[in-house]
Amino acid sequence: MCTERRRHNLADNLIVGLDIGTTSTRAVVGDFNEDDQLEIIGYGVAPSTGLRRGVVLNIEATLSSVTSAIESAELMSGREIHSCVLGISGANVDSLNSKGVVAVAGKGREITSEDIARVHEAAQAVSIPMDREILHVIPQAYIVDSQRGIKDPMHMMGVRLESEVHIITSSVTTTQNLLKCVNRAGYRPERQILGSLAAARTVLSDEEKDLGCLLMDIGGGTTDLMVFREGAPWYTAAIPAGGMQVTNDISIMLSVLMDNAERLKREAASCWTASIDPDELIAVPGIGGREPTEIPRRKLCSIVQPRMEEILLMSKEKLEKAGFLKEIKAGIILTGAAAQMAGLVELVESIFEVSAHVGIPGAIGGLGDEYRNPGFATAIGLVLLEADEIGPVEPTRNSGGARKEKKHGSSLGNLVSWLKDKFV
Ligand SMILES: Nc1ncnc2c1ncn2[C@@H]1O[C@H](COP(=O)(O)OP(=O)(O)OP(=O)(O)O)[C@@H](O)[C@H]1O
Ligand SMILES: [Mg+2]
Structure with a gap:
């Protein structure tokens, strides 16, 4: 049944996960090898400018970002893509x-x-x-x-x-607009899956989900939260802020162009100012042909830290109000590309007073390690959830894959299977 269904639904046996974000669109291509093991055979990333906080504001810009990400993935995988599994996330969830x-x-x-x-x-x-x-x-x-x-x-x-x-x-209109972009780009959206569920499939262990944990996907425009307890999700929410606000702050406070602010953030910033040597200096590019200047690195960090603190405190308040703060006994797992920010783990641990770590997607086989980045967690998770449903193998976080036993209602993959029967 599995193979038949795969052939029926997804052209060429490929599974393509498409994550349309506020700053980047990512497409990941999975395929089953001769031993029926899932492999990642390609991916594509394109800048995304048509969305704000997960909501499409510009159809043309979004569809061209989708086209560009999928075409890059086609080029890398050497396969033609016709359909995809679409991630839904953002402030409208x-x-x-x-x-x-x-x-x-x-x-x-x-x-x-x-x-x-x-x-x-x-x-x-x-x-x-x-x-x-x-x-x-x-x-x-x-x-x-x-x-x-x-x-x-x-x-x-x-x-x-x-x-x-x-x-x-x-939101009905938000989903319809995303689907419209994918359709107009010439691809068939097979089904939609919540981005956090997909990321959870990639970076959370069963123990973490059983004990109680918080998945925090810090993207460009939104921070998506999902609390797991006893193996299932109990709380899903989003904060309308992310890494883009940090870049904006740097650009304004240091009077630098957004590109330079982004580079400074990635290369020199930390949101744990206390760990930075007060005497360390960094070069800040000048604007309009002016010479670069030197500033203490701590100054950059003192711009970044308060904004990240604000996002984390908003998240904490939301969880506290909903009564789920005490449930995160196994800690916080950070994903989204902004989770790579230096000092973030320390800041999260000091605010939430539980352990935290960055969730890196496990090795699946196929390509090398380049996709093993928290920014890819959602797109890879979309592929894995789909593979759980249609394929006979279950790649684990740390291994190439193991035979799985299908049992009613015992894993998220099976839950998704039930959902599909229900809604697709
Ligand atoms: N190495 C890095 N260090 C710090 N921040 C980074 C790094 N790489 C990317 N970022 C930040 O991550 C953010 C983008 O994250 P991501 O690509 O997960 O967002 P998105 O999925 O496009 O947006 P969203 O999920 O909010 O719709 C940007 O603000 C970018 O500056
Ligand atoms: Mg995202």
Whole structure:
């Protein structure tokens, strides 16, 4: 079934993950080798100028960014791309948790897949504004009679089946505009998956998701948050700020062009000022033909740190208000290209008082290590989630891949499979 479905849905057996961001569009191409192992065979990156905080403001600019990223990926992989799996993220994404209850109707009160489908149907009977649509309904846990925390109720005996689900919604127009850009660029968007779910597939371990952790995707225009607990997502939100604000601040405060501000940020800035030698000097390019000047490196850091602190404090406040701050026992995993900022881990740890690390996508096979960068987590995750669904192998964070056993409702991949049956 797997191979057939793949052939049916995705031309040439390729899986292409497309992550259209506020600053960059990334396309990653996965393919199954002769041993049915997933390999990354190409990728493409193009600057993105048509979006603001995940919302399309300029169709032409966005579609040309999509075209350019996919064409680069085609060139690298030597394959023609017809379709893709599209990531949805940004400030227009929202979430809620819901519950459903049904009486078990199976023969002899044994829970069947029909009972599970009915309880999911019941759990998603929530009122959603007209301008929003459900992107995912993700099972968190089941309660059979009074037994809580059940991951897979299939074949269990019971009278009453309850399900707890995490519902992720997105703005109808935002998604339609993204789809329009992809279609007009000449590619078929096969399905849409929340960007954070994809990044989580790439950089979170099962232990982290079980114990409770926060995935923080710091991009150019938005910072996407997702809290996992007991293996499933419980909270999804976004802060409308990211690395671009930091570059803006540098440009204004040091009177440098945006390109130079970006370079200074990447090469000399740190958001942990305390670790910088107070006597260290850096060269700042002059504007309008003026000579470069020297400033203390600490001055640059004292511009960057407060902005990053602000983003982190906004995130912390949101989590605290929603009651999920105490859930992040296994710490914070940072992704998005801005997660590479020097000193960020230290700053995050001091603000949240839990451990933090940068989530680097694991080696999958195929290309070398160049895609193993937190900026690629979402695009790679889109490929992996799709491969979970259609392929027989499951690449892990640290290995080339291992045979997987398909079990109802036991992993995000299977959840996505359920979602697809439901919504696609
Ligand atoms: N080495 C680096 N050090 C610090 N910041 C970096 C580095 N590389 C990239 N960035 C920053 O990362 C940000 C872009 O991140 P990313 O590419 O993940 O965003 P995006 O996906 O385009 O945007 P969004 O997710 O907000 O829609 C930019 O602000 C850029 O300056
Ligand atoms: Mg992004």
